[in-house]
Amino acid sequence: xxxxxxxxxxxxxxxxxxxxxxxxxxxxxxxxxxxxxxxxxxxxxxxxxxxxxxxxxxxxxxxxxxxxxxxxxxxxxxxxxxxxxxxxxxxxxxxxxxxxxxxxxxxxxxxxxxxxxxxxxxxxxxxxxxxxxxxxxxxxxxxxxxxxxxxxxxxxxx
Amino acid sequence: xxxxxxxxxxxxxxxxxxxxxxxxxxxxxxxxxxxxxxxxxxxxxxxxxxxxxxxxxxxxxxxxxxxxxxxxxxxxxxxxxxxxxxxxxxxxxxxxxxxxxxxxxxxxxxxxxxxxxxx
Numbered sequence: 001x002x003x004x005x006x007x008x009x010x011x012x013x014x015x016x017x018x019x020x021x022x023x024x025x026x027x028x029x030x031x032x033x034x035x036x037x038x039x040x041x042x043x044x045x046x047x048x049x050x051x052x053x054x055x056x057x058x059x060x061x062x063x064x065x066x067x068x069x070x071x072x073x074x075x076x077x078x079x080x081x082x083x084x085x086x087x088x089x090x091x092x093x094x095x096x097x098x099x100x101x102x103x104x105x106x107x108x109x110x111x112x113x114x115x116x117x118x119x120x121x122x123x124x125x126x127x128x129x130x131x132x133x134x135x136x137x138x139x140x141x142x143x144x145x146x147x148x149x150x151x152x153x154x155x156x157x158x
Numbered sequence: 159x160x161x162x163x164x165x166x167x168x169x170x171x172x173x174x175x176x177x178x179x180x181x182x183x184x185x186x187x188x189x190x191x192x193x194x195x196x197x198x199x200x201x202x203x204x205x206x207x208x209x210x211x212x213x214x215x216x217x218x219x220x221x222x223x224x225x226x227x228x229x230x231x232x233x234x235x236x237x238x239x240x241x242x243x244x245x246x247x248x249x250x251x252x253x254x255x256x257x258x259x260x261x262x263x264x265x266x267x268x269x270x271x272x273x274x275x276x277x
Contacts, residue, residue, distance in 0.1 A: 064236075072177060072204045075197055079184040088193050088258055111240035112203070117196055118244050119251050131192045131247060 004050040008034045048158075056155040060105075063152055067112050074114035078133060089135040090119055093128045093142060095150065100125075102153050109149045116141050163219035170212030177205035190258040191250045199243025207232050 008031060015030025016022055035051070042049045078086060097103050103125060107118040115133035122129070132141060184197025214228040 068200070068204055068236075071200045075184065075200050076177075076180050079180055079187060079197060084187070084189070086193065088190070090192075090257070107244060108237075108240045111199060111243055115196070117192065117199065117247060119192070119247050131196075133193060133196055 001047060001050045001053055004038065004045060004047070008038060010034075011037060053156060056152070060152045060156055063148065064109060064112065067109065067114070071112055071114040074133075078115075086133055087135045088131065088133055090129055090131050091135065091142075093130055093145065094126060095128055097150060097153060098125070099157065102157055103128075105153055106145075106149055109153075110145060113141065113144070113149075116145075160220050163215055167212040167216035167219075170208045170215065174205040174207070174209035174212065177201050177208065181205065191255050192247050192257060195243050195247045195250075199239055203235060203239045206235055210235075 011034030012027050012030035015033060016026050019026055019030075038045075039049060078084075095103065095106060097106055103121060107121065107128065110116050110118050110128065110130060115137060117131045118128055119131045120129040121127075130141075178201065181197045181201030184201065185194050188194045188197060210228050210232045214225060214232075217223045217225050217228075
């Protein structure tokens with residue numbers, strides 16, 4: 001991915017040299033043209049066309065913000081309800097992610113999810129131990145983690 | 159135009175204040191370290207983020223001053239406060255702090271990963 005961005009910047013510089021115009025607008029046009037050229041020649045790259053990954057990162061960031069707002073609403077409900085009927089507990093979750101940075105992002109996402117907080121990561125990095133505010137909601141939480149978060153992170157790293 | 163943005167930033171700042179206040183109530187009301195950590199690590203994150211966002215909107219539209227440091231502050235708090243929450247609950251667990259009596263499940267207790275626990 002970083003190679004493709006570097007190549008794109010390089011193409012933009014070539015455009016600036018061809019035009020003999022060294023302003024930022026010339027750089028921008030060269031960048032867009034280079035993007036088109038790279039889109040046409042994308043089958044020669046070993047990894048995916050990098051805008052796909054940039055878009056996946058943006059989607060992951062939007063997911064982060066959405067989960068943050070939802071988790072705040074659920075915590076507020078728990079705190080402000082007159083009777084404290086919560087059943088907290090710690091449950092284990094197997095993860096399919098392997099790289100360290102992926103697990104870090106997943107742990108951060110889980111911490112910002114409604115009613116879950118990561119307590120520990122196992123030494124072999126395959127299990128996350130998660131403290132849940134309400135254990136009966138556990139399966140729902142596992143489903144949402146499995147289906148949305150892991151998939152969104154895999155989309156970035158794939 | 160400036161009046162609308164004043165109202166928007168006012169709403170954001172009041173929302174953030176309310177969130178921080180409620181998370182403080184949570185710190186008092188909730189029973190153990192872990193559930194308190196839920197309140198502290200989530201509500202204050204969003205509370206501080208909205209307060210900073212309100213400040214940013216105010217200075218951008220009323221004084222015409224783009225303060226990038228406020229945006230960086232939002233970004234750093236967003237990144238670091240869940241990690242802080244995780245570390246506090248992790249060190250609490252490994253130094254033997256017990257869960258609340260009414261907790262129903264503890265998978266970590268039976269696992270092999272408790273290498274730091276003092277008996």
